[in-house]
Amino acid sequence: MNKLSTILLLTGALALSACNNPDRFGAGGAGAAGAGGAGGITAGGLGDPGDPNSIAYFNQTIGDRVLFAVDQSTLTPEGQATLAQQAVWLNQHPTNTAIIEGHADEQGTREYNLALGDRRANAVKAYLISQGVSAARLQTVSYGKERPLAVCSDEACYSQNRRAVTVVGVGAGV
Amino acid sequence: MTRVAPAPARPQPETHPTQWVRRTGNVMSIVRTLCLALAAAGLAAPIAGAQSGPLRIVIEEGVIEPLPFAAPTFIAENPGAAEIAASITRVVAADLAGTGLFREIPASAFISPVTSFDAPVAYADWKAINAQALITGAVAVGSDGRINVKFRPYDVFSGTELGAGMQFGGGQGDWRRIAHKVADQIYSRITGETGYFDSRVVYVSESGPKDARLKRLAIMDYDGANVQYLTDSSTIVLAPRFSPSGDRILYTSFETGFPRIKLMDIASVTSRALAELSGNMTFAPRFSPDGGTVVFSLSQDGNTDLYAMQLSSGQTTQLTNAPSIETAPSFSPDGSRIVFESDRSGNQQLYIMPAGGGEATRISFGEGRYGTPVWSPRGDMIAFTKQNAGRFHIGVMRTDGSEERLLTASFLDEGPTWAPNGRVIMFTRESAGAGGAAQLYSVDISGRNLKPVPMEGSASDPAWSPLLP
Incomplete structure (x- = not known):
């Protein structure tokens, strides 16, 4: 990809993330993803978010997560736009693998929310595959309602918790 | 924990086991219904004047007036048993009261102390404080540390035992389980349901x-x-x-x-x-x-x-x-x-x-x-x-x-x-x-x-x- 298109993408991603998820840069996000222990990545070593080859760039500049409506696993247009950029990055970095974490808000029973989180993670996986990312590089895991990102009990938090997060691993061999 | 055995024969006229409601199968005709859910109909089941028959709570929908019971601290049959006897009595009483179907009468209201497991029951003294059920028990701790618990539940107003007395034995660490088993027996005899406390x-x-x-x-x-x-x-x-x-x-x-x-x-x-x-x-x-x-x-x-x-x-x-x-x-x-x-x-x-x-x-x-x-x-x-x-x-x-x-x-x-x-x-x-x-x-x-x-x-x-x- 030439330099111009990269810059355009970057600008678009920032605009998207600003309206999607203002808390995305907060410590809670990294903590929640790390607490699951699925990705095996640590807070360090993600690099500079200004470096397009860094995982920090993927997480913050592109945006590592998409959000869902209540009880839905259908991707929103905003979510599809984020995932399209995730796919571009993953296609440009073929040695990186990823685990997609699906989450639900607390308004649901535990078992159902596990299944719903699985649906969400797989909706993301399917989209990334449709954009050319090899299925062998992608795994999914559902946390149901076990790992909320925001802890209040109203829609302001619920909307952030209904999410699927693409956790990029360093190198191959997830 | 060892298994149930009947309590030693009691030097008193025994109830007839065949009269026990759960064993007869002829339940409804002889049940003295207590606290049946008649509140909706504006009826209160008379208790003290009810006809004779086994004491019984029928678990139904509606408001239940808990059945008052007295559980004097179980007799310690040797000096080392006093503390565990008191603890077992508390757990039995808590199990029963915790169901919401029973209400414990505090010991401060008791008229006559129970000093011996085998002494005749002074029914009049328990009637006077409106105890519908009375539970007596005795605990012995053997030289090997094993405990033995005997108990007898009584229907105060009919002046009879609620089924035969029983005893449970076990190690000291089993005392709570034994207490739950005693309470399960009492719950079961009065409600006709299987118990659930030893779980x-x-x-x-x-x-x-x-x-x-x-x-x-x-x-x-x-x-x-x-x-x-x-x-x-x-x-x-x-x-x-x-x-x-x-x-x-x-x-x-x-x-x-x-x-x-x-x-x-x-x-x-x-x-x-x-x-x-x-x-x-x-x-x-x-x-x-x-x-x-x-x-x-x-x-x-x-x-x-x-x-x-x-x-x-x-x-x-x-x-x-x-x-x-x-x-x-x-x-x-x-x-x-x-x-x-x-x-x-x-x-x-x-x-x-x-x-x-x-x-x-x-x-x-x-x-x-x-x-x-x-x-x-x-x-x-x-x-x-x-x-x-x-x-x-x-x-x-x-x-x-x-x-x-x-x-x-x-x-x-x-x-x-x-x-x-x-x-x-x-x-x-x-x-x-x-x-x-x-x-x-x-x-x-x-x-x-x-x-x-x-x-x-x-x-x-x-x-x-x-x-x-």
């Missing part, structure tokens, strides 16, 4: 903040005593379930990084993965009534279906095949059917299908969403979680979906589990907000006697054991 609950102990909750498996007596942790908090664990024999637990663990069903032997506290299965998530396991099969959910490519695995062979059968979410399966007590939840209609509803799979019949039709169905051990009811209009409820319905009754309402109630006698339900109640925490609650299937389980800290996902042997 345990496996659950998830919770700590830490809401966005990084630590969870570990724990087991305790039904009343919150004797907590023992079964796992550490290093990984998320969910929804443990007892085997029918009470010696093993199925649960879901994130130990591998992905939700997987594990099987734990309680005595040795050792776990193994249920089996290597395809799919990226297995969860919501439950045993069949014979303990030989596990029914569970398996998710593959974003779709969750129900499967059954024979534990002996590992052979797995797919029970449902639909693009919807099928989860939370629970067997009928005879093992012939499975109730589960599915969103095949567009949202969560309850369905029943044959245990081998096949056509499912929807049984929930009210407003809202229905999940986590659990078949009653008596076979007649299904408990569930209902979500409607921003509230959660624990409810029960008949197995055909009729007579739906919501027992609770709160910000978040979920995950019912049945007491072994099918009369009480325990569940998780979670409070709202950033500081929200989960607690275990119990409630009668009539909706009465809603209360938190007395225990330290936060807890979720209770599963009630069968009655212990």
Whole structure:
């Protein structure tokens, strides 16, 4: 990809993330993803978010997560736009693998929310595959309602918790 | 703990065992009905003047006036037994009063002390304080440290024993279990129901903040005593379930990084993965009534279906095949059917299908969403979680979906589990907000006697054991 298109993408991603998820840069996000222990990545070593080859760039500049409506696993247009950029990055970095974490808000029973989180993670996986990312590089895991990102009990938090997060691993061999 | 033996013969005219209501089968004609739910009709069952017959509470819907009982501290038959005799008496009384069906008369009201287990009962003194039931007992501690507990329940107003006296023996560490067994006997003789006090609950102990909750498996007596942790908090664990024999637990663990069903032997506290299965998530396991099969959910490519695995062979059968979410399966007590939840209609509803799979019949039709169905051990009811209009409820319905009754309402109630006698339900109640925490609650299937389980800290996902042997 030439330099111009990269810059355009970057600008678009920032605009998207600003309206999607203002808390995305907060410590809670990294903590929640790390607490699951699925990705095996640590807070360090993600690099500079200004470096397009860094995982920090993927997480913050592109945006590592998409959000869902209540009880839905259908991707929103905003979510599809984020995932399209995730796919571009993953296609440009073929040695990186990823685990997609699906989450639900607390308004649901535990078992159902596990299944719903699985649906969400797989909706993301399917989209990334449709954009050319090899299925062998992608795994999914559902946390149901076990790992909320925001802890209040109203829609302001619920909307952030209904999410699927693409956790990029360093190198191959997830 | 050793088994029941009759208490030594009593130097008093004995009741006739054949008169005991549970043994005769001719129940209704001779029951002296106490506190029957007649409030709605404006009738109060007379108590003191009732005709003779075994003392009896009939558990029905409606308001119940608890039955007053006296439990004088059990006699210590040797000096070393005093403390344990007092402790056992307290647990027996707490078990009975905790049901909401009984009310303990405080010792300060007693007229005559009980000084000997075999002395004649001064019925008039117990009538005078309106004790409907009297429980006497005696505890001996042997030189080997073993304890022996004898007890006799009395129907004060008819002046008779409530069935024969009994005794239980065991090690000192068994004293709570012995007390629960005594209370189960008394509960059973007065209500005609099987007891549930000598039972345990496996659950998830919770700590830490809401966005990084630590969870570990724990087991305790039904009343919150004797907590023992079964796992550490290093990984998320969910929804443990007892085997029918009470010696093993199925649960879901994130130990591998992905939700997987594990099987734990309680005595040795050792776990193994249920089996290597395809799919990226297995969860919501439950045993069949014979303990030989596990029914569970398996998710593959974003779709969750129900499967059954024979534990002996590992052979797995797919029970449902639909693009919807099928989860939370629970067997009928005879093992012939499975109730589960599915969103095949567009949202969560309850369905029943044959245990081998096949056509499912929807049984929930009210407003809202229905999940986590659990078949009653008596076979007649299904408990569930209902979500409607921003509230959660624990409810029960008949197995055909009729007579739906919501027992609770709160910000978040979920995950019912049945007491072994099918009369009480325990569940998780979670409070709202950033500081929200989960607690275990119990409630009668009539909706009465809603209360938190007395225990330290936060807890979720209770599963009630069968009655212990």
